[in-house]
Each structure stands twice: as structure tokens, then as C-alpha cells.
Amino acid sequence: MSLRELYQEMILDHGKQPRNTGCLPHPSHSHAGHNPLCGDKIMLYLNEDEGIIKEIKFEGCGCAISMASASLMTEAAKGKSVSEVESLFNLFHRLVTEGESADDERLGKLSIFAGVAEFPIRVKCATLAWHTLKAAFENKSDQVSTE
Numbered sequence: 001m002s003l004r005e006l007y008q009e010m011i012l013d014h015g016k017q018p019r020n021t022g023c024l025p026h027p028s029h030s031h032a033g034h035n036p037l038c039g040d041k042i043m044l045y046l047n048e049d050e051g052i053i054k055e056i057k058f059e060g061c062g063c064a065i066s067m068a069s070a071s072l073m074t075e076a077a078k079g080k081s082v083s084e085v086e087s088l089f090n091l092f093h094r095l096v097t098e099g100e101s102a103d104d105e106r107l108g109k110l111s112i113f114a115g116v117a118e119f120p121i122r123v124k125c126a127t128l129a130w131h132t133l134k135a136a137f138e139n140k141s142d143q144v145s146t147e
């Protein structure tokens with residue numbers, strides 16, 4: 001199996017069986033996200049305590065890339081500080097738009113999305129969960145849209 005095939009397998013696996021799904025009863029932050037280009041929707045819930053993301057869950061429906069990205073984003077964000085997650089999003093954004101920083105060890109499993117850079121229309125699927133997380137921190141009351 002090539003590295004590329006392995007990455008596709010991991011995306012399909014997380015897309016079919018996303019981790020950290022469900023809702024939190026009393027989230028400190030929550031936000032809805034929508035990618036109208038593809039029809040991906042997520043609802044994100046998290047509990048932040050003293051700047052650390054203690055719990056994070058999502059509910060959603062959409063394509064395999066959007067669901068896999070939300071699944072891996074929640075895994076990556078849990079236990080991290082808000083500022084760590086913000087810099088991770090910057091790295092991830094460069095990864096999926098320019099294919100850069102794929103070898104950055106801070107990305108860990110997130111580097112499986114490097115191939116998305118070849119498909120610009122998929123970038124919004126891959127970044128939806130991250131945009132929603134950012135909006136949740138900023139406490140924007142409106143639904144975030146990738147458009």
C-alpha cells in the first residue's frame with residue numbers, strides 16, 4: 001500500500017466512523033458550521049477550562065472529507081490550549097491549500113489531508129470543522145459558512 005493509499009484509507013475510515021460524535025449537555029462553547037458548496041454541516045460542542053479544551057464533540061453530516069476532518073480535528077484539539085489549536089489551524093490551512101508543512105510533526109495524523117491541496121474544491125470540506133471551532137471561540141452567534 002502506498003502512502004497515498006494509506007492516507008485515503010484513513011480518511012475513509014474516519015469519514016465512515018467519526019470519533020467524538022454526539023453533543024455535550026452544557027458546553028462552554030458551541031457553534032454550527034455549513035459548507036454550502038458541498039452541503040456539509042456540523043454542530044460543534046466544547047468545554048474549555050482555563051484556556052484548555054477539556055471536551056469536544058460534534059454532530060454532522062456531509063462528505064467523507066468533511067466528516068474525517070471533523071473527527072481528526074476533535075482528536076487533535078482535545079487537551080490542547082486555545083492558542084495551540086489556533087497555530088495548528090494555521091499549519092493545517094497551509095497544508096490543505098498549498099500542500100506545505102506536511103512534514104511538520106505538530107500536524108501528526110492531520111498530515112493525511114495533504115492530498116486535498118490538489119483538489120481546491122475540497123479545501124472547504126477539510127477546513128469546515130476548523131472554521132467552526134474558531135468561530136466557537138470567538139463566540140460569534142451567527143452560523144459560520146465557508147462562503
Ligand code: ZN
Nearest residue numbers: 038040063125
Ligand atoms: Zn464536503
